[in-house]
Amino acid sequence: MRVFHLKINGDSVDVAAPEHYSLLEILRYELGLTGSKQGCDKGDCGACTVQVDGAPMLACLALPSMVEGKSITTIEGLAVQHCMDGGEGASVLQNAFDEAGALQCGFCQPGMIMSAQALLEHNDSPNRDDIKQALSGNLCRCTGYTQIYTAVEAAAKNRGDHGSA
Numbered sequence: 001m002r003v004f005h006l007k008i009n010g011d012s013v014d015v016a017a018p019e020h021y022s023l024l025e026i027l028r029y030e031l032g033l034t035g036s037k038q039g040c041d042k043g044d045c046g047a048c049t050v051q052v053d054g055a056p057m058l059a060c061l062a063l064p065s066m067v068e069g070k071s072i073t074t075i076e077g078l079a080v081q082h083c084m085d086g087g088e089g090a091s092v093l094q095n096a097f098d099e100a101g102a103l104q105c106g107f108c109q110p111g112m113i114m115s116a117q118a119l120l121e122h123n124d125s126p127n128r129d130d131i132k133q134a135l136s137g138n139l140c141r142c143t144g145y146t147q148i149y150t151a152v153e154a155a156a157k158n159r160g161d162h163g164s165a
């Protein structure tokens, strides 16, 4: 066991975990943050995507020692940040996924949203190719992707009105 000092969704946490645990295993099994999904657990599906210092990262491939001292955001943190920015409820991007019907089983959705969030934080008006590129590491076995791309486009259009994505 080792104690890792992590900053997750704005909170500093000290967490004791086996040294071989991935960041994803710490999130899910030590901290109960199960929004990040454990799909392939080997870097293929994107379901575990979180943000580290604003960039998307596959939590199943990240060792916690790699991200100590960095700012980690999980899907659970998006609504919190949205409310801290003056919004209410779910983030603009989460609402856009909901309104576009951009899910079926929903397993890919947290990872899709975290990758899209990182895109929108660096590109206010992405075109369809930008969105496809940003989500190219996130696999969906259900939707065919069209509603997902539509949701990201809608969020990009709306985020100026709401102050955050």
Ligand code: FES
Pocket (backbone or CB within 6 Å): 037, 038, 039, 040, 041, 042, 043, 044, 045, 046, 047, 048, 049, 058, 059, 060, 061
């Ligand atoms: S669970 Fe991490 S990429 Fe699939």
Ligand code: FES
Pocket (backbone or CB within 6 Å): 102, 103, 104, 105, 106, 107, 108, 109, 139, 140, 141, 142, 143
């Ligand atoms: S909605 Fe089922 S995997 Fe994407």
